[in-house]
Amino acid sequence: MRERRLARELRGTRDGLERPSPRSGTDLASKLPNDREQHKPSMSATDRSSGSQGYRPVATLGDVIGTEDAGQPLAERDWVVLVNLIAAGDQRALRQLFERTHRLVFSLIARIAHSRSAAEGVTVELFLDLWRRAGAYLPDNDGPVLAWLMAQARAKALEWLREDQTLDGEILEPATPLWGAVAKGITQEFGLLPVFTAPQNWLEPEWREVAPGIACKLLAADEERDRVSMLVRLAPGTHYPPHTHAGVEELHLLHGELWIGERKLHAGDYNRAEPGTSDARVFSETGCSCVLITSPHDRLL
Incomplete structure (x- = not known):
């Protein structure tokens, strides 16, 4: 059922295009994932709170970014x-x-x-x-x-x-x-004919404010391997909550400066944290944005 639905989504993008011959000789284009269904709006941390004001207490990163509320996003x-x-x-x-x-x-x-x-x-x-x-x-x-x-x-x-x-x-x-x-x-x-038209079924996720001064854009979730891939943006003067890593965390800083403990990262820097380690201080004076690959079960302290 899923493959037939995905084939219908992409059929419109193929009309009038020259199609390259796959190296395997098999028609695999119909299996391209349909991203439209992956971007259903989900409740923010404020919406999920039991009261009408502020953010509810959370225990894990997954509680903050709302992976469970969103079903199986991306x-x-x-x-x-x-x-x-x-x-x-x-x-x-x-x-x-x-x-x-x-x-x-x-x-x-x-x-x-x-x-x-x-x-x-x-x-x-x-x-x-x-x-x-x-x-x-x-x-x-x-x-x-x-x-x-x-x-x-x-x-x-x-x-x-x-x-x-x-x-x-x-x-x-x-x-x-x-x-x-x-x-x-x-x-x-x-020696293949070039493809210049982009598939139309990729809709980039929206930024979501998950806590005051912290926004994220969830790009992929892997429940089997307990991983999420996302963009994270901190406003100037924002502290990211102290946390303990449930798995390997990889951070690529794209913009601004970020303190992790006693290490100051600049745009272009990379940081890796091992499972079981903790970050007691994560702070950006300038504001920053990064690609973050981590576990949704990181425990917030």
């Missing part, structure tokens, strides 16, 4: 399906993953390389490399798809680190659209 398995389709030669799957992630990838690379032009080149190369090596992705070894991509982006950006200039803004946009360069690279290397 299932990680749909992201994994995209990578599997890319491995089978489906350019539309690559385009959909590109639309979901390229601004985050570009922002991280630009912060590290201190160069928009370098970030554009590295971003294109990252997605070309994803097209070449998507079959090597193993969820159990590589973690959530977004964490896997951000780690590759960081590694590639460090190779390009040359210049030193300030980049303003929060989530950055490339100066020119980059998908054309990705599609051109696929055509040159693999």
Whole structure:
């Protein structure tokens, strides 16, 4: 039932388009995940509180971001399906993953390389490399798809680190659209017809205020591996609640500055915390935004 429904969602985006031949010879495009159903509004922390004022006491990160209230939002398995389709030669799957992630990838690379032009080149190369090596992705070894991509982006950006200039803004946009360069690279290397039209079933989640001064944008949830991938934004002068990590936590800082304990992170920095460790002080004087991959069962202290 799900695959037939997804096929109907994408049928409109295929009309009039040249379709590439998958490397596997199998029609897998109909299995692209339908993101429209994943973005149903959910109650905020204020709505869920038993009273009419303030925020209710919470015990875990999942209580704050409302993963249970939202049912099964943005299932990680749909992201994994995209990578599997890319491995089978489906350019539309690559385009959909590109639309979901390229601004985050570009922002991280630009912060590290201190160069928009370098970030554009590295971003294109990252997605070309994803097209070449998507079959090597193993969820159990590589973690959530977004964490896997951000780690590759960081590694590639460090190779390009040359210049030193300030980049303003929060989530950055490339100066020119980059998908054309990705599609051109696929055509040159693999001889496939390029796909230029983006699938229409990806709706980026809205920011939700989950506590005073703290907003998040939930991108994927993996109940099987107890992981969530999200964007988090702190207003200037905001403290993130002290917490104990239920699993590995990975943080890629995209904008601003953030104190975690005695360590001060700057845009482009990476922080990893192991299960069972605690962060007693998480604070941003400037305000900040980050990609955060963690467990919804982190215990708030």
